[in-house]
Amino acid sequence: MITTTIGSLKKKSSSPRVILGTIMTALSGLCMILTLIPLIAVLFFVFVQGFSRLNIDLFTQLPPPPGLDEGGLANAIIGTLVVVGIAVILAVPIGVLTAVYLSEFSHGNKFATSIRFATNVLSGVPSIIAGIFAFGLLVSSGIVGFSAIAGGVALAVLMLPTIIRTTDEALKIVPQEIRWAALGVGAYNYQTVVQIVLPAALPGIVTGVTLAIARAAGETAPLIFTALFSNFWPNVSPQGLVEPIATLSVLVYNFAILPFKPQQELAWAGSLILVFLVLATSIIARLATRRKVY
Amino acid sequence: MTQSDSSNTDNLMMGERSPLEKTLDNGFKWLTFAFALSIGLILISIAVIIAVGAFPAIKQFNFSFFTNSNWNPVTDQYGVIAVIYGTMVSSLIALIVAIPLGVGAAIFLSEDFIPEQIRTVLVFLVELLAAIPSVVYGLWGIFVLIPITTVFGTWLHDNFGWFPLFSTTPAGPSMLPAGIVLSIMILPIIIAISRDSLASLPPDLRQASLGLGATRWETIFRVLIPAAISGIMGGIMLALGRAMGETMAATMIIGNSNRLSISILDPANTIASLIANQFAEASGLQISALMYAGLVLMLLTLIVNILAEYIVNQVKAKYE
Numbered sequence: 048m049i050t051t052t053i054g055s056l057k058k059k060s061s062s063p064r065v066i067l068g069t070i071m072t073a074l075s076g077l078c079m080i081l082t083l084i085p086l087i088a089v090l091f092f093v094f095v096q097g098f099s100r101l102n103i104d105l106f107t108q109l110p111p112p113p114g115l116d117e118g119g120l121a122n123a124i125i126g127t128l129v130v131v132g133i134a135v136i137l138a139v140p141i142g143v144l145t146a147v148y149l150s151e152f153s154h155g156n157k158f159a160t161s162i163r164f165a166t167n168v169l170s171g172v173p174s175i176i177a178g179i180f181a182f183g184l185l186v187s188s189g190i191v192g193f194s195a196i197a198g199g200v201a202l203a204v205l206m207l208p209t210i211i212r213t214t215d216e217a218l219k220i221v222p223q224e225i226r227w228a229a230l231g232v233g234a235y236n237y238q239t240v241v242q243i244v245l246p247a248a249l250p251g252i253v254t255g256v257t258l259a260i261a262r263a264a265g266e267t268a269p270l271i272f273t274a275l276f277s278n279f280w281p282n283v284s285p286q287g288l289v290e291p292i293a294t295l296s297v298l299v300y301n302f303a304i305l306p307f308k309p310q311q312e313l314a315w316a317g318s319l320i321l322v323f324l325v326l327a328t329s330i331i332a333r334l335a336t337r338r339k340v341y
Numbered sequence: 342m343t344q345s346d347s348s349n350t351d352n353l354m355m356g357e358r359s360p361l362e363k364t365l366d367n368g369f370k371w372l373t374f375a376f377a378l379s380i381g382l383i384l385i386s387i388a389v390i391i392a393v394g395a396f397p398a399i400k401q402f403n404f405s406f407f408t409n410s411n412w413n414p415v416t417d418q419y420g421v422i423a424v425i426y427g428t429m430v431s432s433l434i435a436l437i438v439a440i441p442l443g444v445g446a447a448i449f450l451s452e453d454f455i456p457e458q459i460r461t462v463l464v465f466l467v468e469l470l471a472a473i474p475s476v477v478y479g480l481w482g483i484f485v486l487i488p489i490t491t492v493f494g495t496w497l498h499d500n501f502g503w504f505p506l507f508s509t510t511p512a513g514p515s516m517l518p519a520g521i522v523l524s525i526m527i528l529p530i531i532i533a534i535s536r537d538s539l540a541s542l543p544p545d546l547r548q549a550s551l552g553l554g555a556t557r558w559e560t561i562f563r564v565l566i567p568a569a570i571s572g573i574m575g576g577i578m579l580a581l582g583r584a585m586g587e588t589m590a591a592t593m594i595i596g597n598s599n600r601l602s603i604s605i606l607d608p609a610n611t612i613a614s615l616i617a618n619q620f621a622e623a624s625g626l627q628i629s630a631l632m633y634a635g636l637v638l639m640l641l642t643l644i645v646n647i648l649a650e651y652i653v654n655q656v657k658a659k660y661e
Binding site: 089 | 373380384386445463467470616647649650
């Protein structure tokens with residue numbers, strides 16, 4: 048028995064070291080499973096509860112008065128599109144051009160380092176703080192009041208770090224040779240960036256922006272005191288942009304705590320739409336990044 | 342048209358550039374610089390706007406804000422000790438649950454226990470966990486998690502009621518389910534960063550250890566984890582920052598009681614959920630007090646996040 052142990056380089060499967068290893072492997076696997084249980088539980092409940100409420104009315108009608116059945120959440124869907132749209136219009140140019148500066152023109156100077164640092168700090172700022180910022184900047188100062196614009200500004204602040212980082216990464220992957228080639232045939236810096244480098248990095252940038260949009264659409268905290276909420280159709284004229292507006296995420300929050308069954312069902316249906324949005328964008332983003340331009 | 346085209350070619354051959362194009366080129370550079378600068382300005386103006394908004398409350402309450410637990414809009418008396426306690430304890434519960442699970446899962450994902458393809462799917466699922474909107478976790482928490490934790494909390498109270506943390510009978514919303522939801526929401530950060538730190542270790546470390554006859558788990562515990570520990574700690578700090586600032590899930594589950602109670606089975610409140618709850622309907626000094634609370638939250642998360650980034654960068658520098 049002793050001789051076999053010495054003679055063989057293989058660890059005996061009954062030795063305490065090996066058994067301990069097997070137990071640890073099982074434990075780490077258990078950690079993995081326990082981590083995924085909440086995800087599966089959330090997805091399961093959202094799909095089961097939300098699906099029963101899924102119909103055409105959901106997308107075409109206003110929420111019912113408290114306690115009454117029927118109705119939908121069309122105004123909140125439109126509101127989410129409007130508020131997120133404003134955020135995209137603000138955040139995409141700022142984010143992309145900032146990333147262009149960082150990766151193309153800064154040559155890694157101190158200023159670029161501090162802007163990258165500021166981006167990281169910004170990504171750690173709690174979303175509710177972005178809400179207070181938009182409130183202080185636009186609402187309490189009397190510039191626009193509770194409105195889609197104030198909500199959009201708050202969401203834009205939250206989207207910026209994601210857009211900057213993904214664009215920065217996407218630009219870094221573009222091979223240096225194509226920049227040299229463009230400059231070599233006499234292109235200006237801006238031509239190189241706008242016509243050669245940015246198109247090459249486009250899949251990565253679009254992925255980042257899409258993920259940021261999905262994130263922003265689910266944000267609630269900064270909206271509950273900037274965009275507030277509304278039970279009515281948003282105003283079609285530009286006036287609608289400076290009035291309180293309903294959003295899906297705030298609808299889920301407001302209706303979840305009401306003691307009425309129809310409202311709770313709408314909250315689940317709203318959650319289903321939000322989760323579907325996140326799920327779809329994550330999968331699309333994953334497929335998009337697989338395709339490489341160079 | 343053709344003339345200008347040919348003159349362009351001439352310029353190219355001469356190596357000269359038209360003044361307009363030169364201006365455009367410089368203008369573009371300056372434009373990108375200006376946008377980059379705006380990121381810094383946004384960050385500064387966030388701090389300034391909140392500080393200015395908080396100023397009346399800072400003047401009125403000064404440091405008594407941190408020693409008073411009374412939050413009363415009717416008498417305009419505000420203090421945050423209760424919500425700071427709620428923020429700290431709910432984040433602590435989240436860390437206690439999430440650290441072992443997260444580090445365990447990170448080890449599982451960084452070793453080759455299972456085929457590459459399955460691992461890719463698992464990593465995707467963990468990312469998805471981070472992408473689910475917090476208001477959805479809140480909704481799920483209200484209808485699914487609270488009933489479960491109430492049963493568990495009742496058991497805790499019946500058996501360990503002598504311990505101050507479990508001294509009250511659970512009646513639904515409380516710190517316990519809020520802490521658990523927060524732990525679910527910070528798990529992906531801990532997993533992602535721990536996994537990165539483990540994966541970025543040089544392979545020689547592992548080979549040397551295995552070559553000396555250590556088993557895989559002896560290598561993990563005595564070589565890999567010690568080498569990656571600062572990265573893992575950085576990840577945990579980032580997660581703490583996230584847990585302290587997380588708003589919706591906590592607001593919907595924690596019960597929103599501003600009374601200071603030691604028991605984690607009692608309804609409580611966090612800084613973020615206090616703001617979420619009252620801001621829309623607040624006026625006058627209350628807004629200012631809420632902004633003061635927001636300033637405190639921002640400073641807390643800022644310190645934690647900067648510390649986290651510093652620690653994570655330390656590790657990167659060590660092995661790159």
